[in-house]
Amino acid sequence: MALTRSTGKHRAPSRATLRGANIARAATLATTGVCGSLATPALAAESTAPAASSEDTGTFMILAADAEADSLADEVADQAVTQKREAIAREEAAEEARRKAEAREREAQEARERAAREAERERLMNTYQAPVSGGVSTAYQTGGAYWSSGSHSGIDFHASYGTSVVSVGAGTVVEAGWGGAYGNNVVIRMNDGSYTQYGHLAAVHVAAGQSVLPGQQIGLAGSTGNSTGAHLHFEARTGAEYGSDVDPVAYLRSHGVHV
Template identity: 45%
Template structure:
């Protein structure tokens, strides 16, 4: 993780951030992580209650566009994704699975909710760059990482954010702590994987990680 960025976690990215990312992406690696196991399954507590978060989506779109423009100018080469890990290292309870039908704008739950006590360490699932690290509406305190394969990982409802926009992270690097910020009924990690930046491009996090050697369940 880049420890030399001085901006606050919710500050927008700067040209200096993007150029730092260009250098970091050439050097970042990854480490494996043994899978914790879900200890129970529930759908009645510790879940997301929010829908489409316009504030979050606008901020993410602006940050992603700015970073992409800088990467293009810097001529960053494509690199293999590297190894994948899991977002938690302790037992958790699946409080809401991906794809559950509901009142979300997408028509279904766009991630998976993993119930753990507030303050549980949360880790990056793959090497990449932090595009957004801030508090918004429904997602609460959230970190978005653009992974090397072009997918985006969103870690939401955190109690604490430990990375800053522009930081490069390795798989298994701590990015924050679980919580219940935003629209949530209790402490949990909402993990969302998007094939593209925009809302509605979500895919099943369990299948995504399992196919890359990191079985979540």
């Protein structure tokens, strides 16, 4: 015969059964995220605060390392840019210094050249030489019927026909061409204010108004005008007019010319 419980009477759940139910209910609450009024404060706090997993910690460390690497890369890049700018600035400064040095050297060279030209000009202005290479054939103030004034107003140099005749110093030509008894002649106003005359020329190679330098050819020796043969008649004067003559030998010697 089957045994039955009396209506309204139940056996109390065992301790093991209660423990199992509590565990199941705690699991359900943890899964759904709902604690209810049965959860203790500690359990509620633990259920609401996310727990840091090993995966989360690893990700954070990777991100931190990447950020640090990026910062270091940026710093290195900034240093490279700065160094490049500094190198460019140094190159530009060196180039500017080179240009200035070259400009100073050009100016110094130009100054040296100007000084050399000025020294040469001064030398030329103060240099005198004989008008031809031959010696004196007729002295100054030699008397005779050959000269209308009764005496020789200059000196004659030995010079064969066509010999080059040069200016004894620097000056300006004031007369070039036919000069009567002088034949073809050249008169030069010297830079010191004196005058020199070259007569009986076969040819004249300068023109009035032309500047001449010491040793510059002005014509060729000949025998034009009142002349008995090829030679050079040379006079030194204090003025352009006939009759202002001075001793040509003394004149040339006073300017350092050995005659």
